[in-house]
Amino acid sequence: MVEKEHMNLAMIGHIDHGKSTLLGRLLTETEVIDPHVIEEYRKKAEAIGKATFEYAWVMDSLKDERERGITIDVAHQRFDTNKYYYTIVDCPGHRDFVKNMITGTSQADAAVLVVDAKDGIMAQTKEHVFLARTLGVSQLIVAINKMDRVNYDQKRYEELKKELLELLKIVGYKEESVVFIPVSGLEGDNVTKRSDKLKWFDGPTFLEALDLMKVPEKPIDLPLRIPVQDVYTITGVGTVPVGRVETGRLKKGDKVIFNPPAKVSEVKTIEMHHEEIPEAIPGDNIGWNVRGISRNEIRRGDVCGHVDTPPTVADEFTAQIVVLQHPSAITVGYTPVFHCHTAQVASTIIEISKKSDPKTGETIEENPDYIKAGDAAIVKVKPTRPLVIERVKEIPHLGRFAIRDMGQTVAAGVVMDIKEK
Numbered sequence: 001m002v003e004k005e006h007m008n009l010a011m012i013g014h015i016d017h018g019k020s021t022l023l024g025r026l027l028t029e030t031e032v033i034d035p036h037v038i039e040e041y042r043k044k045a046e047a048i049g050k051a052t053f054e055y056a057w058v059m060d061s062l063k064d065e066r067e068r069g070i071t072i073d074v075a076h077q078r079f080d081t082n083k084y085y086y087t088i089v090d091c092p093g094h095r096d097f098v099k100n101m102i103t104g105t106s107q108a109d110a111a112v113l114v115v116d117a118k119d120g121i122m123a124q125t126k127e128h129v130f131l132a133r134t135l136g137v138s139q140l141i142v143a144i145n146k147m148d149r150v151n152y153d154q155k156r157y158e159e160l161k162k163e164l165l166e167l168l169k170i171v172g173y174k175e176e177s178v179v180f181i182p183v184s185g186l187e188g189d190n191v192t193k194r195s196d197k198l199k200w201f202d203g204p205t206f207l208e209a210l211d212l213m214k215v216p217e218k219p220i221d222l223p224l225r226i227p228v229q230d231v232y233t234i235t236g237v238g239t240v241p242v243g244r245v246e247t248g249r250l251k252k253g254d255k256v257i258f259n260p261p262a263k264v265s266e267v268k269t270i271e272m273h274h275e276e277i278p279e280a281i282p283g284d285n286i287g288w289n290v291r292g293i294s295r296n297e298i299r300r301g302d303v304c305g306h307v308d309t310p311p312t313v314a315d316e317f318t319a320q321i322v323v324l325q326h327p328s329a330i331t332v333g334y335t336p337v338f339h340c341h342t343a344q345v346a347s348t349i350i351e352i353s354k355k356s357d358p359k360t361g362e363t364i365e366e367n368p369d370y371i372k373a374g375d376a377a378i379v380k381v382k383p384t385r386p387l388v389i390e391r392v393k394e395i396p397h398l399g400r401f402a403i404r405d406m407g408q409t410v411a412a413g414v415v416m417d418i419k420e421k
Helices: 019-029 035-047 054-067 094-103 123-134 154-171 206-210
Strands: 005-013 078-080 084-089 110-116 140-145 178-182 226-234 238-244 255-259 263-272 275-277 285-290 303-306 313-323 337-340 343-356 363-366 376-383 400-405 408-420
Touching (some): 005 019, 005 123, 019 110, 110 154, 140 206, 178 206, 226 285
Antiparallel strands (some): 226 303, 343 363
């Protein structure tokens, strides 16, 4: 049997627009979750007067179980369409989504934006669309959900679709990379089976729409970048850094450099899943043995590249950020921790060049005194120690970062330009 290609799917959209119910329905109808489980939840839900919540409960109870360490982990639950196997990047809040997307733990290849047919576009809908685009999700399924709330009215669907298309175009989505579908997660219309109530719609079901997505091309032609996750010393072998190849390709015998420390070496062997391989490509989690570098000379957060196209070390960089949450306001001099690939470096905001509207990207104010939650801005940043980071236009995988402070993600951003060391 040929292994299907794998895709990561993020579910985004306003909190009450039915993401959990839609997802619960999909996973039940594709038999990932046992229908008996749903029946149990249905009885419980009815008993406490919360009928119709059963599908959402599946997701929530799985979340509780996740927190208690039981293995039924829907966030990494495989579910199959005809063409792909998907892992659902279940992001309960947009802060999780941002953090996961930036740290690369679950780079989404496609996203499902869930919008309530009756309530339409909300502030969070706009924010999620903007974030998905900023974070590099290029394909989108827009599920206009809860069609039962508007009596399956085609006119309402068309009207909302038009409004959503305008919003999506503003942030840079192309019409051809977006699939619109009317669904009811609660009633099960058009999720995995066609519905008589939506006879006017001749497009795909939600499940079929997932097969219209395309697997992103592997960025083999970009320069080699492997952020180091750990470094081991193996007796009789020597120093073995491990990490995931983000871009480019690594071959046995290649001359490589680790930056910021600028340590140069030759690759003796490459291992994946405990087997030696001649070459590694993007997505591969590898260990590679490097000659003449001792374990204490390189560390987590360093990045390996080829000697002729070394990873960029930033002295300062210019970035576009979106402030997600901050108890007060962010001013010049603020020094939180920037998380970029596997590096975590405290960095100072040395200039706030302009503030813009996160929904449209239009400039609101030049050189503002401060920025707060909900603002988008262009800032200049100075890392407190050397940091490898890349321009998002050149090597997107190393051009995104999250800003964390006080145990939470305060902002997310992308690198526009770099003043190199």
